[in-house]
Amino acid sequence: MKHTLSVLVENKPGVLARVSGLFSRRGFNIDSLAVGVTENPEISRMTIVVEGDDRILEQVIKQLNKLVDVIKVSDIKPESSIDRELALIKVEAGPKERSEVMQIADIFRAKIIDVGTKTLVIELTGDVSKINAMTDLLRRFGIKEMVRTGKVSMLRGIKAARGE
Amino acid sequence: MSKKQKMSGAEAFVECLNKEQVEVIFGIPGGALLPIYDELYDSDIRHILVRHEQAAAHAADGYARVTGKVGVCIATSGPGATNLVTGLANAYMDSVPMVAFTGQVPTSMIGNDAFQEANITGITLPITKHNYLVKDAKMLPDIMREAFYIASTGRPGPVLIDLPKDVQTDAIEFEYPKSIKLRGYKPTSKGHPLQIKKAAKVIMEAERPIIYAGGGVVISGAHAELLALAETLMAPVTTTLLGIGAFPGAHPLSLGMVGMHGTKYANYAMTESDLIIAVGARFDDRVTGRLDGFAPNAKVIHIDIDAAEISKNVAAHIPIVGDAKNILTELIKEIKRKPKSKWNEKIEKWQKEFPLEYDRKSKELKPQYVVEQIYDMCPDAIITTEVGQNQMWAAQYFKYAKPRTFITSGGLGTMGYGFPAAIGAKVGCPDKTVIDIAGDGSFQMNSQELATAVINDIPVKVAILNNKFLGMVRQWQEMFYDKRYSATRLDTSPDFTKLAEAYGALGIEVTKPGEVRDAIKEALASDKPVVIDFKVAPEENVFPMVPAGAAINEVIDYGGKI
Ligand SMILES: Cc1cc2nc3c(=O)[nH]c(=O)nc-3n(C[C@H](O)[C@H](O)[C@H](O)COP(=O)(O)OP(=O)(O)OC[C@H]3O[C@@H](n4cnc5c(N)ncnc54)[C@H](O)[C@@H]3O)c2cc1C
Ligand SMILES: Cc1ncc(C[n+]2csc(CCOP(=O)(O)OP(=O)(O)O)c2C)c(N)n1
Ligand SMILES: [Mg+2]
Numbered sequence: 001m002k003h004t005l006s007v008l009v010e011n012k013p014g015v016l017a018r019v020s021g022l023f024s025r026r027g028f029n030i031d032s033l034a035v036g037v038t039e040n041p042e043i044s045r046m047t048i049v050v051e052g053d054d055r056i057l058e059q060v061i062k063q064l065n066k067l068v069d070v071i072k073v074s075d076i077k078p079e080s081s082i083d084r085e086l087a088l089i090k091v092e093a094g095p096k097e098r099s100e101v102m103q104i105a106d107i108f109r110a111k112i113i114d115v116g117t118k119t120l121v122i123e124l125t126g127d128v129s130k131i132n133a134m135t136d137l138l139r140r141f142g143i144k145e146m147v148r149t150g151k152v153s154m155l156r157g158i159k160a161a162r163g164e
Numbered sequence: 165m166s167k168k169q170k171m172s173g174a175e176a177f178v179e180c181l182n183k184e185q186v187e188v189i190f191g192i193p194g195g196a197l198l199p200i201y202d203e204l205y206d207s208d209i210r211h212i213l214v215r216h217e218q219a220a221a222h223a224a225d226g227y228a229r230v231t232g233k234v235g236v237c238i239a240t241s242g243p244g245a246t247n248l249v250t251g252l253a254n255a256y257m258d259s260v261p262m263v264a265f266t267g268q269v270p271t272s273m274i275g276n277d278a279f280q281e282a283n284i285t286g287i288t289l290p291i292t293k294h295n296y297l298v299k300d301a302k303m304l305p306d307i308m309r310e311a312f313y314i315a316s317t318g319r320p321g322p323v324l325i326d327l328p329k330d331v332q333t334d335a336i337e338f339e340y341p342k343s344i345k346l347r348g349y350k351p352t353s354k355g356h357p358l359q360i361k362k363a364a365k366v367i368m369e370a371e372r373p374i375i376y377a378g379g380g381v382v383i384s385g386a387h388a389e390l391l392a393l394a395e396t397l398m399a400p401v402t403t404t405l406l407g408i409g410a411f412p413g414a415h416p417l418s419l420g421m422v423g424m425h426g427t428k429y430a431n432y433a434m435t436e437s438d439l440i441i442a443v444g445a446r447f448d449d450r451v452t453g454r455l456d457g458f459a460p461n462a463k464v465i466h467i468d469i470d471a472a473e474i475s476k477n478v479a480a481h482i483p484i485v486g487d488a489k490n491i492l493t494e495l496i497k498e499i500k501r502k503p504k505s506k507w508n509e510k511i512e513k514w515q516k517e518f519p520l521e522y523d524r525k526s527k528e529l530k531p532q533y534v535v536e537q538i539y540d541m542c543p544d545a546i547i548t549t550e551v552g553q554n555q556m557w558a559a560q561y562f563k564y565a566k567p568r569t570f571i572t573s574g575g576l577g578t579m580g581y582g583f584p585a586a587i588g589a590k591v592g593c594p595d596k597t598v599i600d601i602a603g604d605g606s607f608q609m610n611s612q613e614l615a616t617a618v619i620n621d622i623p624v625k626v627a628i629l630n631n632k633f634l635g636m637v638r639q640w641q642e643m644f645y646d647k648r649y650s651a652t653r654l655d656t657s658p659d660f661t662k663l664a665e666a667y668g669a670l671g672i673e674v675t676k677p678g679e680v681r682d683a684i685k686e687a688l689a690s691d692k693p694v695v696i697d698f699k700v701a702p703e704e705n706v707f708p709m710v711p712a713g714a715a716i717n718e719v720i721d722y723g724g725k726i
Contacts, residue, residue, distance in 0.1 A: 022290075
């Protein structure tokens with residue numbers, strides 16, 4: 001089972017190494033990890049997607065909380081959160097395939113951000129399943145390259161996964 | 165408003181140590197530490213020069229365990245720093261408050277594979293509670309203040325501070341911070357009142373309770389509360405290896421140690437209990453044995469300051485996160501006196517039926533006998549141990565009356581720990597007799613510290629239970645590998661008495677049981693460091709024993725075979 005953790009950390013050098021080191025040392029698997037600074041420049045937020053049962057999740061949260069540079073860990077439930085991921089996909093598409101690929105991009109409300117003689121680069125934002133669905137469709141044209149940012153999440157409504 | 169003083173990073177370093185009331189540090193200098201050592205030269209802080217940085221860390225660790233204060237060690241960049249690694253891992257596993265300093269190449273050269281550069285903060289990331297690379301001398305006072313605070317609060321542990329050479333020479337405006345600002349670090353100390361009430365209710369309902377006390381009781385200083393709890397409930401108490409001393413070993417309710425080499429009655433009582441009251445103990449695999457056979461009918465109350473220990477290995481029905489002393493104080497208010505029960509009688513029967521045993525009639529010099537005689541002649545001594553059979557016999561045959569008197573490497577099991585730890589312990593408690601109960605193998609891992617003990621006039625005693633083997637490993641080879649003693653013979657050890665004398669210590673050799681007491685007497689009377697080489701029965705084994713993969717009531721008795 002996949003879980004999404006929103007982790008507020010001190011924006012200091014070495015913090016990413018502490019967090020990722022903890023995951024590897026304790027044998028927890030990271031599915032994806034996205035980091036960026038928050039509204040407070042001293043604090044960064046990591047959105048970490050982990051795979052594991054409830055017991056593993058509980059240990060991950062407790063161990064993360066033990067790190068001095070970790071300020072707060074929130075377990076973000078899908079029903080109460082919105083999440084997005086951004087992907088750049090370079091698809092093999094010559095003049096013949098181009099229009100079909102562009103149509104697919106259109107349906108997914110993706111953008112074409114680069115056109116080469118034999119390739120197109122698509123920018124897609126959405127939740128993880130949307131990105132997976134689109135890449136599945138594009139696969140038959142040939143995906144030359146793909147970059148994904150990893151998921152970022154936020155609680156809906158007035159609540160915030162914030163430190164004091 | 166306090167006046168700020170201009171000073172160098174190295175001066176600030178010494179000033180901070182003074183503010184933290186550090187009286188002694190253990191270490192070895194080097195190029196990357198020259199500015200700091202120059203300041204130490206005329207400071208009041210006692211510096212003890214060891215002969216290997218590993219020993220600096222273990223000595224700081226031993227000092228910390230006997231005094232409860234933060235132990236401090238220091239090593240130069242590169243190899244000096246990497247030599248600390250085992251000592252840091254050891255302190256981390258056993259939750260010992262320690263601050264380690266390392267020299268580092270100048271900030272401008274970091275990352276260039278400069279001479280004697282090692283990424284020590286990277287290396288020690290998983291074996292420190294926290295660590296710092298000081299990149300700006302201005303940060304040093306804040307960082308040092310934080311480091312001592314983090315090391316000594318919550319679940320204690322080692323903190324490392326890496327000090328580049330330019331940070332030591334740069335000038336700063338010094339002011340020792342009055343407060344600490346750590347958003348991400350807030351250890352829990354008070355237990356949740358509702359959880360404590362719930363625990364009290366379950367305790368009063370239990371028919372076969374057992375208290376399982378660990379190193380956390382010692383760290384917390386909760387021994388008096390533990391005694392009160394046990395006596396009020398008439399509940400038997402078993403301790404972990406690191407909990408030894410948290411409850412008086414000779415008390416009628418004491419079951420001694422639980423687990424792999426614990427007493428049979430402690431393991432039976434644990435297995436048949438209907439309630440385990442775990443206090444500052446972390447259900448280590450040496451304690452639980454095969455998990456599905458561990459106390460199958462027991463509810464678990466788990467008191468621990470580290471939330472991550474709760475339900476890590478054994479599910480807790482009533483977790484209480486916080487400091488043991490605080491929680492036990494509150495818990496005692498919620499419970500009533502219980503009379504002696506059938507459960508107590510059952511346990512007393514087991515105690516009579518299955519005492520610790522060895523062949524007392526043998527003419528051979530038995531290691532267990534040596535430990536018993538040491539106990540008889542100096543029951544108030546601080547005992548440190550090496551690792552292996554010597555460690556288990558020191559745990560089994562000496563009845564520790566007080567906390568912080570049994571100092572041993574539990575979690576990492578570091579051979580070579582006991583002797584430098586004894587040196588640190590003696591520095592911390594100069595008025596107490598400190599004895600390292602050692603193995604011939606382990607002692608050789610840090611025997612160079614004889615120089616440190618002699619030169620600094622630290623008269624520790626080393627009792628080597630010399631079985632001419634890496635005994636604990638040999639025991640496993642005997643029992644599980646057809647007596648194929650692969651690489652466990654130590655017949656080529658040096659003459660330990662001569663080795664001691666070469667360093668200026670006293671060496672005594674003992675080959676017969678009749679010589680044991682005289683040798684101990686002579687050692688205690690000497691004001692020098694002493695090594696007693698007890699030539700003990702080579703193939704003696706540690707029993708009882710729970711073999712790997714067995715449940716803890718599946719015990720092999722003395723002389724037993726698998
Ligand atoms: C050769 C060998 C054989 C061994 N055999 C055995 C054996 O037979 N039996 C045995 O028991 N051990 C044995 N050990 C030791 C074992 O490996 C563990 O080190 C030991 O069991 C751990 O002890 P502990 O549970 O008390 O935890 P510790 O490592 O002492 O941890 C202390 C616990 O207390 C908590 N704590 C800290 N401060 C506080 C506070 N203020 N309030 C509340 N809680 C606090 C911590 O969070 C932690 O959970 C052996 C080791 C070796 C090397
Ligand atoms: C640094 C280190 N290396 C190896 C081991 C594995 N080991 C555990 S006990 C032991 C034998 C210890 O021999 P000795 O010190 O003579 O003690 P004895 O068991 O004979 O009392 C060994 C090699 C260890 N625990 N630590
Ligand atoms: Mg030996």
